[in-house]
Amino acid sequence: MLREGEVRIPSGCAISGIMNKKGEVFSGHDIIQSIALMHDRSNGLGGGFAAYGIYPDFPDHYAFHLFYESAEAKEKTETYLNMLFHIAESGKIPTRRVPSVKNAPLAWRYFAKPKPDALFEDESEDELVVRAVMYINAHFSGSFVVSSGKNMGAFKGVGYPEEMGEYFRLEEYKGYIWTAHGRFPTNTPGWWGGAHPFTLLDWSIVHNGEISSYGANRRFLEMFGYKLTMQTDTEAITYAFDLLLRKQNIPLDIAIATLAAPFWRDIERMSLEKQTLYKAVRTVYGNLLLNGPFSIILGSNKGIVALNDRLKLRSLVAATKADVLYIASEESAIREICPEPEKIWAPRGGEPVIGLFEEGGIQK
Amino acid sequence: MTISMSTPDFLIERDRDRCIKCQVCVRQCANEAHFWDEEEQKVKANDALCVNCHRCVTYCPTHALTIRKYPLEFRENANWTASTIKAIYRQAETGGILLTGMGNDRPYPIFWDHLLLNASQVTNPSIDPLREPMELKTFLGRKPDQLKVEDGHLVEKIPPQLELEVPIMFSAMSYGSISLNAIKSLAAAAERVGIMYNTGEGGLHKDLYKYGKNTIVQVASGRFGVHPEYLQAGAAIEIKIGQGAKPGIGGHLPGEKVGLEVSQTRMIPEGTDAISPAPHHDIYSIEDLSQLIYSLKEATQYQKPVSVKIAAVHNIAAIASGIARAGADIIAIDGFRGGTGAAPLRTRDNVGIPIELALAAVDSRLREEGIRNQVSLVVGGSIRNSADVVKAIALGADAVYIATAALVAIGCHLCQKCNTGKCNWGIATQNPQLVKRLNPEIGAERAANLIMAWEHEIKELLGGMGINAVESLRGNRLMLRGVGLSDRELNILGVLPAGE
Numbered sequence A: 001m002l003r004e005g006e007v008r009i010p011s012g013c014a015i016s017g018i019m020n021k022k023g024e025v026f027s028g029h030d031i032i033q034s035i036a037l038m039h040d041r042s043n044g045l046g047g048g049f050a051a052y053g054i055y056p057d058f059p060d061h062y063a064f065h066l067f068y069e070s071a072e073a074k075e076k077t078e079t080y081l082n083m084l085f086h087i088a089e090s091g092k093i094p095t096r097r098v099p100s101v102k103n104a105p106l107a108w109r110y111f112a113k114p115k116p117d118a119l120f121e122d123e124s125e126d127e128l129v130v131r132a133v134m135y136i137n138a139h140f141s142g143s144f145v146v147s148s149g150k151n152m153g154a155f156k157g158v159g160y161p162e163e164m165g166e167y168f169r170l171e172e173y174k175g176y177i178w179t180a181h182g183r184f185p186t187n188t189p190g191w192w193g194g195a196h197p198f199t200l201l202d203w204s205i206v207h208n209g210e211i212s213s214y215g216a217n218r219r220f221l222e223m224f225g226y227k228l229t230m231q232t233d234t235e236a237i238t239y240a241f242d243l244l245l246r247k248q249n250i251p252l253d254i255a256i257a258t259l260a261a262p263f264w265r266d267i268e269r270m271s272l273e274k275q276t277l278y279k280a281v282r283t284v285y286g287n288l289l290l291n292g293p294f295s296i297i298l299g300s301n302k303g304i305v306a307l308n309d310r311l312k313l314r315s316l317v318a319a320t321k322a323d324v325l326y327i328a329s330e331e332s333a334i335r336e337i338c339p340e341p342e343k344i345w346a347p348r349g350g351e352p353v354i355g356l357f358e359e360g361g362i363q364k
Numbered sequence B: 001m002t003i004s005m006s007t008p009d010f011l012i013e014r015d016r017d018r019c020i021k022c023q024v025c026v027r028q029c030a031n032e033a034h035f036w037d038e039e040e041q042k043v044k045a046n047d048a049l050c051v052n053c054h055r056c057v058t059y060c061p062t063h064a065l066t067i068r069k070y071p072l073e074f075r076e077n078a079n080w081t082a083s084t085i086k087a088i089y090r091q092a093e094t095g096g097i098l099l100t101g102m103g104n105d106r107p108y109p110i111f112w113d114h115l116l117l118n119a120s121q122v123t124n125p126s127i128d129p130l131r132e133p134m135e136l137k138t139f140l141g142r143k144p145d146q147l148k149v150e151d152g153h154l155v156e157k158i159p160p161q162l163e164l165e166v167p168i169m170f171s172a173m174s175y176g177s178i179s180l181n182a183i184k185s186l187a188a189a190a191e192r193v194g195i196m197y198n199t200g201e202g203g204l205h206k207d208l209y210k211y212g213k214n215t216i217v218q219v220a221s222g223r224f225g226v227h228p229e230y231l232q233a234g235a236a237i238e239i240k241i242g243q244g245a246k247p248g249i250g251g252h253l254p255g256e257k258v259g260l261e262v263s264q265t266r267m268i269p270e271g272t273d274a275i276s277p278a279p280h281h282d283i284y285s286i287e288d289l290s291q292l293i294y295s296l297k298e299a300t301q302y303q304k305p306v307s308v309k310i311a312a313v314h315n316i317a318a319i320a321s322g323i324a325r326a327g328a329d330i331i332a333i334d335g336f337r338g339g340t341g342a343a344p345l346r347t348r349d350n351v352g353i354p355i356e357l358a359l360a361a362v363d364s365r366l367r368e369e370g371i372r373n374q375v376s377l378v379v380g381g382s383i384r385n386s387a388d389v390v391k392a393i394a395l396g397a398d399a400v401y402i403a404t405a406a407l408v409a410i411g412c413h414l415c416q417k418c419n420t421g422k423c424n425w426g427i428a429t430q431n432p433q434l435v436k437r438l439n440p441e442i443g444a445e446r447a448a449n450l451i452m453a454w455e456h457e458i459k460e461l462l463g464g465m466g467i468n469a470v471e472s473l474r475g476n477r478l479m480l481r482g483v484g485l486s487d488r489e490l491n492i493l494g495v496l497p498a499g500e
């Protein structure tokens, strides 16, 4: 059977996210409980988490999480990593035995800083990391970069999300943002790398839906040098955000208007200046519009953004209590961990829920 | 005089029980295939003159007429077919090049008919265009790699764009090759449905300036009718390098079609032949093209996108890439099935490549080079229906050009005799008696109806795929699957075989 990346696999899903806007850290316990409630939205063929603020001892190092299928893959990849990076510390990601979790790859993590002489002319450190990630995923068979951002990490695999949480001992970590994903793929070759979230640098995406614009999005992104090795919507969405927000410095609201563009009939009602802007957005970035059903949570060290497709073809609920923002596919998954939210609402199609840290709030 | 060996192509059958001798057919047929026999007091026919344009059949009040293929058979021969033999007879009689009208009619593979579209089932919902917005708005023109936005303002304006309500335009047909009423029909239809029509190389008749914002003005090798007001009049300018029906050769409008109005519009003396040279004599290479592109941009203050139209030929991907780099904002590619007012038969039937393959190759090449968004791609050369439009966009086109389909909408019956100037439907003719048969208001309504009908169908197909904006279809080859194609063809088209 072809593995994810060699073939495109549609899936349905559950997503959940929790963020403390003050940057206070809390354990992985809540997110596991929240996603576990939506057990029936997954089918045991993929689950995972992204956690931010979990590596306070290495806030300025890129934290690489890798999966290895063989010792040889590990050796080759490490040679490559050592060529480009100073590795401050590395080791096995702690796991515990969970009877239902089988065929786990070796999970390893590295805290790394780019070697100055490894950088190409005009290349930023972020770009070097992106280059390395793309290279490893494309060239070292049996190796897969699970995450590569600073002070964050992704933990995922084949199983129900709550099993993954247990396997990776996530209740032992403390972070200020947690997102989670439970997957219901229509078929799966059972490859751990294929589970979600998908990440690049400190971007992580958990996503529920199947975008019908994938082919168009993909080919647009490829023009900007992205290699879409996974053939998943999540990967395409991650790169779209990376292109707009990191590479092109597009403001967040405009990036959102690109992916979930306002309808022409709504643009016609805007002020002349806004019309010009939104018309330009749709003219230039039309190919990045995400069409078809989706709900996503984008995580980063700056905060989270949750977004629905513009027709709202997938469920998404948000709630707040004190400094905490909750987002989930179902209201019950929020009430499970926060029975009495102060505010709870279903964001409209194309209308983002944005949770940003107060200026400097996370750099403790 | 020796006897002609040419035999009729068609047989005119008249049901004598039905015929009321009204002579409508006699008056309607510009080819004089019907005539009134004074002596016998009946209407007769000269089969040899019939081109099977259905004019008489349509207008006969009693449905007395049937036109059939002339039943004369040559001895069966897979190699020497009737048309091959007849062509030789004609040439033996005249010593001339064989001329024809309309597009290639040979049985080459039609790749559109080997591509199938996708639809949503279970994993994502289809969208009902009657309930949800379904957006087809399309912009043609150069797109920057990125926008610069500060404090909610666009810092740099984007280059000029053509705005289309539907990703379909009427392709170039010159005044001279078709009648003023035909052009008026298309221009008014374009205005009504928010698309563009194209002047072709025949200049812009004074009555048509009012359709300026729906007009693409063409600059071809003959430079007929090109002057500053003309360039300013349109919404975009198109440099015509080649045409799918006759790549590599120019045009020839015979003097008898150059009446007063055509002569004024083209700015040439009445009654003279209008010859478009095969190449532009100021473009012998790509850098020359670049100069013309920028001259036209200078002449119009960089306010209008400049398109370059080329015929689909073997090395199309590299040529298109050169054109993009030469500064064109739009590349229009015309496939080998594209129509024409007149072309040498052997050129029409043997030169060029199918638009489907050309489009796929060009889109892929421009993407590999990272310059796809710098130009818009418009394709024509036999887009026959809305499904072809959808497939073209999925392969990577921004919009399509239609000409034959538009003419069919206003009455063309594809008799392929446009070159004779005797079009009984008032389209490919300058004979005032024939021209007035086409009422431009009715023509406009029919052409507009066609676009609206296709628009509805495109929305229906998009909705089925779970897509509600055409930009999500553009280049989305995952929405296509091939049937009955070789691996190599699938590869060029960049689509998977059905079942995979």
Ligand code: SF4
Residues within 6 Å of the ligand: B014, B018, B019, B020, B021, B022, B023, B024, B025, B026, B043, B056, B059, B060, B061, B062, B063, B064, B065
């Ligand atoms: S138009 Fe019909 S009815 Fe009239 S003369 Fe001709 S064949 Fe007879």
Ligand code: SF4
Residues within 6 Å of the ligand: B053, B101, B102, B407, B411, B412, B413, B414, B415, B416, B417, B418, B419, B422, B423, B424, B425, B426, B427, B428
């Ligand atoms: S335009 Fe007229 S002459 Fe040409 S094919 Fe159509 S009907 Fe025949």
